[in-house]
Structures are given as structure tokens and as C-alpha cells.
Amino acid sequence: MRKKQKTTPPPPHSTNAEESDLFDGLPDDLVVFILCKVSSSASSPSDLISILFTCKRLNRLGVHPLVLSKASPKALAIRAKNWSESAHRFLRLCVNSGNIEASYTLGMIRFYCLQNRGSGASLMAKAAIKTHAPALYSLAVIQFNGSGGSKNDKNLKAGVALCARAAYLGHVDALRELGHCLQDGYGVRQNVAEGRRLLVQANTRELASVLRARSVSPDPGLNGSGCGLLSDFGCDVTEPETHPVNTFLKEWFGSGCDGSGLRMCSHVGCGRPETRPHEFRRCSVCGAVNYCSRGCQALDWKLRHKIECMPMERWLEENNGGDNGGVGGGDGGGGEEEGELN
Ligand SMILES: [Zn+2]
Numbered sequence: 001m002r003k004k005q006k007t008t009p010p011p012p013h014s015t016n017a018e019e020s021d022l023f024d025g026l027p028d029d030l031v032v033f034i035l036c037k038v039s040s041s042a043s044s045p046s047d048l049i050s051i052l053f054t055c056k057r058l059n060r061l062g063v064h065p066l067v068l069s070k071a072s073p074k075a076l077a078i079r080a081k082n083w084s085e086s087a088h089r090f091l092r093l094c095v096n097s098g099n100i101e102a103s104y105t106l107g108m109i110r111f112y113c114l115q116n117r118g119s120g121a122s123l124m125a126k127a128a129i130k131t132h133a134p135a136l137y138s139l140a141v142i143q144f145n146g147s148g149g150s151k152n153d154k155n156l157k158a159g160v161a162l163c164a165r166a167a168y169l170g171h172v173d174a175l176r177e178l179g180h181c182l183q184d185g186y187g188v189r190q191n192v193a194e195g196r197r198l199l200v201q202a203n204t205r206e207l208a209s210v211l212r213a214r215s216v217s218p219d220p221g222l223n224g225s226g227c228g229l230l231s232d233f234g235c236d237v238t239e240p241e242t243h244p245v246n247t248f249l250k251e252w253f254g255s256g257c258d259g260s261g262l263r264m265c266s267h268v269g270c271g272r273p274e275t276r277p278h279e280f281r282r283c284s285v286c287g288a289v290n291y292c293s294r295g296c297q298a299l300d301w302k303l304r305h306k307i308e309c310m311p312m313e314r315w316l317e318e319n320n321g322g323d324n325g326g327v328g329g330g331d332g333g334g335g336e337e338e339g340e341l342n
């Protein structure tokens, strides 16, 4: 910062007084344009929120629909401990500005955390219509499980259709889920070869994203020796990146659903809770872990559960579901669903 005499034109870096003059002289649309850049590249909600506290003008222009519509996923990544009515209002403003990511994020929060299933699902649908792959996939999980309803509300065909759309857009979890559905003939006619092809594709994408992460930082400190390739075929896996809203769910529910007897998906990157008792699939070998989807089950098996899965004690204690015991360990597909299979 250098002091300049009044007569010279304002330099790029000037004193406070001159800065505010210069700022006041900027037309609104230029300020909005700059704020759009800030919101689209923000790495946390505070990057955007702190601007609103700077001055009255930025407070007004910072919530301009154009600025909010461009807010990046990280700008919307509110922490569960910071959830408040004003955080809710902020997301709602972003949704109303046409921010698809905000529709998905608020949809998930309303559906699972606030248990406002109707408006949550319709916000997710709003994002899904605009080809938001995670929203398509999350709606697929809801259809597969009949989440928010009874088990008679499961719609496997709808689940597969939503999954297929998300997979077509390159969503790795959806590709993995669809691969397992095809292999198992779950909600779709069995086609083992096609299922395997999709699993290979999921793994290829997984590897590509790991390599991309490594090219950004040579030692991302992810999982030590982990190689991202072929997680569905028994190789080491590097933990995939978690979507901010999954982190939100995990933080919100902590380790369980506050004594309601409802369980969390045991895959650490998921955070989805059950919406009714026994909604999730359970590992048939140990019975100690539960999953919202085949994809979560397969991935968690490779990431950690194959080391932890202890069949014997549980078998002796419970001895229910012995008809398909042993299935879980071998193929990483893990256990069967409680109560019913299809
Ligand atoms: Zn899950």
C-alpha cells in the first residue's frame, strides 16, 4: 500500500479512503460479476458469508441470485454443528436462485435430518431433473429401500432406472450399484457379464480420480499404500472423496440415531440413516454392520469390513439366516437383506 497524492488517478492498491471511493464507483453488475467468481471458487461457506459482513453494499449484492446460483459445492458445505435457521435460510435462498447443488444438499438434509421427507425428496428431484448425478443416485437409494415409507414402498425398477441415469453421467457409486444389481438380478434382469463390465468401469473411474488427486498433490495422505484400481475385484482401495452432504449426515447423526433403534449405513463415506427399523441390508456373516445399498456394502467390504468381519460368535448366538451363511465373506457382496431378498 502506498500513499498517493489526490491529483493522481487511483492506483490499483490505494489507501482506504480512495479504495472506498473506487469501490463506490464500480457499477453493481461488475461487483456481482466479481462476487460470482468468488462464490463459484469458494472453498468453504465462510468464504462467501464473510463477504456479506463487509459492508451494506456487499451484504446486498452478495445474496444476488446470480451470485448464489454460482455458489460452489464447498461454499454450501455447512457443518452439522453450525446448522441454524439462518443456515437453512441461506440454502433456501440458493435453491430459489436456481442452484442445483443447493437443491440436492437441502433435499438430503430435509429428507434425512429434519425428517421432512416430502419436501426433501422433491428438492432432490428438482436437482435430478437437471441431471445432477448424486441426486439421481440418492433418489435411487430411496427407491431401493422404500425410505420414508414401508417396505412395500420399495420400487426396485425405479431404483435401477434412476441409478442407470446417474451411472450414464459417470457417477461412480451409481455405476457400482448398477453393476451389482445386474450381477444379482436385483430390480433388473440378471446379466452377469454386463454387471462386471460396469464394475470395471466404476473401478477405472475410481482410479482416474485417485490419479487426478495425486497429480494435484503428490502425497495426498489418503490411505497409505492404497491403489484405487479394481476395488470390486479384491485389490486395495483408496478411500473415495466424500460429498459434503454425506459428511453433514455423518456429523448430524454421530454414531447412531439417538436411541430410536434405527441404524446408520456402516460405510463411513455414506452417513445415511434408516428411516424405519430393519430398512438396511445387513452382513449375513457377522450381522454387525448394515448398509443402505449394495454399492456401500461392496465398497466398505473392500475398505475395512473384510478385516473386521467375525462370523463365529454371532452365528452361535443368533443362528438366524443360517440358510445363506458364508455368502458375505467371499465375494465382497457381503450379506443378505434382513427379512427378504427381492
Ligand atoms: Zn450407504
Ligand SMILES: [Zn+2]
Binding pocket: 283, 284, 285, 286, 287, 288, 289, 305, 308, 309, 310, 328
Ligand atoms: Zn460382516
